[in-house]
Amino acid sequence: MNLLLFAATECRDDNLLTLTGRRLQHLRQVLGSAPGDVIQVGQIDGRIGRGQILAIDQQRAELAITLDREPPPKLPATLLLGLPRPKMLRRILRSAAEFGVSSIHLLNSYRVEKSYWQTPVLTPAMIRDYLLQGLEQARDTVLPPVYLQRRFKPFVEDQLPALIAGREALLAHPGEAPLAALSGSGEYLLVIGPEGGFIPYEVDKLLAAGCRQVSLGPRILRVENAVSSLLGRLL
Amino acid sequence: MNLLLFAATECRDDNLLTLTGRRLQHLRQVLGSAPGDVIQVGQIDGRIGRGQILAIDQQRAELAITLDREPPPKLPATLLLGLPRPKMLRRILRSAAEFGVSSIHLLNSYRVEKSYWQTPVLTPAMIRDYLLQGLEQARDTVLPPVYLQRRFKPFVEDQLPALIAGREALLAHPGEAPLAALSGSGEYLLVIGPEGGFIPYEVDKLLAAGCRQVSLGPRILRVENAVSSLLGRLL
Numbered sequence: 001m002n003l004l005l006f007a008a009t010e011c012r013d014d015n016l017l018t019l020t021g022r023r024l025q026h027l028r029q030v031l032g033s034a035p036g037d038v039i040q041v042g043q044i045d046g047r048i049g050r051g052q053i054l055a056i057d058q059q060r061a062e063l064a065i066t067l068d069r070e071p072p073p074k075l076p077a078t079l080l081l082g083l084p085r086p087k088m089l090r091r092i093l094r095s096a097a098e099f100g101v102s103s104i105h106l107l108n109s110y111r112v113e114k115s116y117w118q119t120p121v122l123t124p125a126m127i128r129d130y131l132l133q134g135l136e137q138a139r140d141t142v143l144p145p146v147y148l149q150r151r152f153k154p155f156v157e158d159q160l161p162a163l164i165a166g167r168e169a170l171l172a173h174p175g176e177a178p179l180a181a182l183s184g185s186g187e188y189l190l191v192i193g194p195e196g197g198f199i200p201y202e203v204d205k206l207l208a209a210g211c212r213q214v215s216l217g218p219r220i221l222r223v224e225n226a227v228s229s230l231l232g233r234l235l
Numbered sequence: 236m237n238l239l240l241f242a243a244t245e246c247r248d249d250n251l252l253t254l255t256g257r258r259l260q261h262l263r264q265v266l267g268s269a270p271g272d273v274i275q276v277g278q279i280d281g282r283i284g285r286g287q288i289l290a291i292d293q294q295r296a297e298l299a300i301t302l303d304r305e306p307p308p309k310l311p312a313t314l315l316l317g318l319p320r321p322k323m324l325r326r327i328l329r330s331a332a333e334f335g336v337s338s339i340h341l342l343n344s345y346r347v348e349k350s351y352w353q354t355p356v357l358t359p360a361m362i363r364d365y366l367l368q369g370l371e372q373a374r375d376t377v378l379p380p381v382y383l384q385r386r387f388k389p390f391v392e393d394q395l396p397a398l399i400a401g402r403e404a405l406l407a408h409p410g411e412a413p414l415a416a417l418s419g420s421g422e423y424l425l426v427i428g429p430e431g432g433f434i435p436y437e438v439d440k441l442l443a444a445g446c447r448q449v450s451l452g453p454r455i456l457r458v459e460n461a462v463s464s465l466l467g468r469l470l
Binding site (some may be wrong): 002072073095098099100137138139140179215216218219220221222225228229230231232233235 | 237307308330333334335372373374375404414417451452453454455456460463464466467468470
């Protein structure tokens with residue numbers, strides 16, 4: 001945790017914050033914080049600043065908060081992913097927030113197992129929790145919205161063209177077209193299939209909607225490494 | 236497992252391979268293999284080809300092996316990493332092999348906890364096992380060598396300059412110098428510190444040995460995401 005995050009509703013009297021639970025444990029056990037210490041804090045979806053510890057014991061910590069700067073800019077990238085298996089989904093949500101993606105769409109596909117849509121990882125509270133872990137790591141405050149697209153064809157036919165408008169949409173899929181360097185000035189939609197990839201019907205639909213197919217090389221990367229390979233090019 | 240790997244010493248009569256244990260379970264439970272089926276196989280540190288299943292039951296599978304092509308080329312990249320914590324080390328070894336790095340050096344540093352050097356993950360058998368998992372994923376056969384550099388100063392002063400010769404050595408460390416696109420034609424040494432980063436003394440030593448400092452942006456990435464961001468630029 002490189003940034004302690006809190007919600008605006010947790011603050012009293014404009015700038016007093018009381019911490020319990022996981023964040024208190026972090027202050028006590030990882031940082032060994034004492035009264036007078038100053039740590040980096042951020043208001044979720046808001047600004048970043050300092051928190052001075054006024055008091056701390058086993059039950060709670062009291063901090064005085066001063067917020068004085070904006071979080072880092074988001075990457076100009078929206079992710080569209082075949083819904084990964086739950087274990088990988090957790091890591092990808094965390095990493096996507098860490099890299100600073102603008103928003104995330106999780107898409108059904110032929111090779112997505114139906115049971116994946118039932119995982120508790122997809123409940124809003126758990127999605128938020130994994131995203132917050134990524135933001136805490138990266139020192140960001142702004143949660144990327146996560147959209148669940150449970151029906152491939154209606155989404156790709158009816159919503160995807162509007163999402164692509166104004167963006168360069170790159171479909172990472174095995175093939176001949178190598179991936180050139182991405183420019184930091186454009187807006188990107190990065191599309192990555194599920195384990196095993198999109199089926200040819202789905203690839204055709206995605207290309208028809210305006211995606212351009214690019215290859216990540218002769219190796220078969222796990223989805224999470226494909227994601228970070230693409231996002232890493234925008235840093 | 237996208238490629239079933241075996242050691243040359245496991246083959247009899249030139250091309251017969253008997254499988255038990257984990258690989259047999261994979262054939263039976265994941266692939267549902269039957270006699271006559273053909274799967275992709277690779278000889279560790281050798282060529283890739285096909286394995287035809289001659290017989291399969293609960294105890295063993297018999298395959299006839301034909302090797303007919305070379306594995307994909309390695310990335311032109313050597314990794315030099317502050318030794319990560321064991322849990323992260325496992326994932327990084329797997330990912331580094333998956334991306335196809337040429338070799339890996341794990342380096343001591345002020346912020347590497349001494350206990351990390353005692354982890355069983357650093358035994359040659361376990362290192363090999365994690366690397367093989369990455370190769371199986373990527374459809375590669377060639378194990379990158381892994382070197383343990385337990386003393387920072389002697390390594391950086393006496394060995395690093397020779398390792399850098401002929402390569403572009405990039406030290407990913409917070410600062411002003413942004414990272415431009417990496418060209419696929421050069422040879423790279425990619426240097427990434429431990430959690431918390433190299434200390435200033437270590438940064439100075441690395442720069443004196445010939446590294447160039449580059450920044451991965453305003454966000455603080457976990458080591459594994461810093462690694463895949465850099466390697467992804469070479470795909």
